[in-house]
Amino acid sequence: MDAVLLQGIVNGLSLGLCYALIAIGFTLIFGVLNAVNFAHSEVYMLGAFAGLVIIQAFAPPFLAVVFAVAAVGALLGFGLERIAFRPLRRARDEASLKSRALREATLMSSLAVGILVREFAELRFGGDMQPIPSGAMLNTPIALGPVILTTGDFYIFGMAAAMLLLLQFLLYRTKIGLSIRALSDDLIGALYVGINTDRVIVWTFMIGSSFGALAGLMVGLYYGTIFPYMGFAPTLKAFIAMLMGGLNNIPGAVLCALLIGLSESLAPEIMPTRWVDLIAYVFLLVTLIFFPAGIFGRKAERV
């Protein structure tokens, strides 16, 4: 295998892992509420900004930044759920909890909150890319034979692995994880067996949003692109990965995110670069048409 191809694969994998980091949080929230959280891209963006502000103010060791950003993300998730989701969950009867109107209402309320957050971020920080202190960038090159890796590749890989392990632990070894799985299986059923669904939903948002914020931090420092609109394209791709993976399926979403990243990284070999952005959308349409339940999904009612 020649070095260019190998380099492309490595770059694609780290791009895919970035999408995967976002997709994990997305999938978690979707799984519980069955509603799309369009403000996830703003949590991702604010995670990157929070990390930048902390680095500029204190320049702490990287691990401390990670924990601080995770805390900020959890806080954002808490606030987001309170502002955009809970007020619309007033009725508790089965019909209205399952109604399409509710799902679309939360979709639009999270969209609106996302717009507001992004615009205020633009007013506060300006629309341009933020300068990042050179020491904080995760792009120190490390040559590994013919392939050049950067520290960021390792950090992103480590972060994704740690997040997946942590998630498996949370979901399958803790009580809150059990409740989350119960809710994602059947919200009404969980309500009937006495689970405090509101509390579990808040927890889910906090976990998912802190993952989202960490993804923003890693991607922002890796590619050096921190600006108010940074969330849109990657989140959309993470969302596509979630749909391709089969909605409730976190490992499936991660695999599909890797697939999207690899294709985007290798595609310039065979087509003009400016068409590369099409790939993810074409993947999505093909998936929705030929695998309505997602590539790795259980059968779901979506057609």
Add this chain to the structure above:
Amino acid sequence: MAAILARARPYGVVILLAFVLGVVPALLAAVNLGYPFRLAQLTMIFIILAASLNLVSGVAGLLSLGHAAFYGVGAYTAALLSARFGTDLVVNLVASAAVAGGIGFLVAIPTIRLVKIFFAVATLSVGEIIILVITNWYDLTRGPMGVRDIPGFVVLGMDLGSPLRSYYVVAVVTLVCIWIVHRLSHTVYGNALRALREDDQAAGAMGLNVGMMKLVIFAISTALAGVAGALLAHSTNFISPDMFRLPESILILTMVVVGGLGSLPGAVLGAIVLIILPELGRDFGQLRMVLVGAVLFLSILLMPKGLIGEVTAFDLLRGKPSR
């Protein structure tokens, strides 16, 4: 307010026509500035967009997040036709409607069977694909630079480019579009669409051809968006791909939601509110999207039925006293 409107109903059409074709242009001509005329045209273009999206998202219940892309297809069709071949507005309107509606139809064939959020995401991706194609097809569309110097309105060889004349052109086309939407949504056909929205399995069991109806209404809606695009191209003389991206789709959706999903007067009112309101605070230029976000959020939270809910709109349009 609804009760007053309901009482005025027998004269509603006359009042509406007099207002749109008489009072507004007279007022604007009295001010005699170019800008209010452009604003009035923009408002009417968005009225068409909101009314057509309302047909799909409000009446038929298919949430579309790619409406602006079809609007863009219409705008590019009209702009390129008149730039290359100097065609008449009538030709351009028909061509824009046909191209946008045709693409809408083709896109809908595979995606229309998706439900709920999946349809919304599919339309979002279709919209992004369309805009990416427009951006990257340099030879045809001049890419991100956009198309400049699009000629003004030329109808049957007459130059109607002056502010007052182009106002009338846009007003007449808008009224025709509103009439089409009104006929589609307030007849048996409209009620059949509402049946799809409420429960498409039950609607199918009643003998409605669910897939075909959704397909047709999506194509009609995108064709109307194409008409709006053609009007935009000729009234602003400049278009670029960035004018038709997701924020624009969200703006149109906000108009429909604020007005009241499923209600035609609501869609019209929503379009007026969301175009005029940011202009009042034009000094805050940058805050336009903030305003859109805030209005969308507050209206979802506080008035889930919108300014004029569907039920009220029915009473209004049928001439019954409001409940």
